[in-house]
Amino acid sequence: MRQKAKGVKRHIISLRVSAEEWDTLHEIMKGLQFKRVSDLMREAFKQVLTPPDELDSAATQGQKRTG
Numbered sequence: 001m002r003q004k005a006k007g008v009k010r011h012i013i014s015l016r017v018s019a020e021e022w023d024t025l026h027e028i029m030k031g032l033q034f035k036r037v038s039d040l041m042r043e044a045f046k047q048v049l050t051p052p053d054e055l056d057s058a059a060t061q062g063q064k065r066t067g
Helices: 019-032 037-049 052-060
Strands: none
Touching (some): 019 037
16 A cells, blocks of 8 residues: 655545536546546636636637646
8 A cells, every 4th residue: 555645735625416417527527538527626726717818818829728
């Protein structure tokens, strides 16, 4: 087994979703090629924290999202 790294804080967010929401999450993950819900949530946080003008310029330049 792996040993836990000392001094590393880990935070857990728990969220209950309906079966329909779970199916929607899986469809989004397939489309974005994410394997874990955690990756999807991290990308969502980045999008929420990105100023709207930066999102607009990225879309007009045709930049691809990374994930």
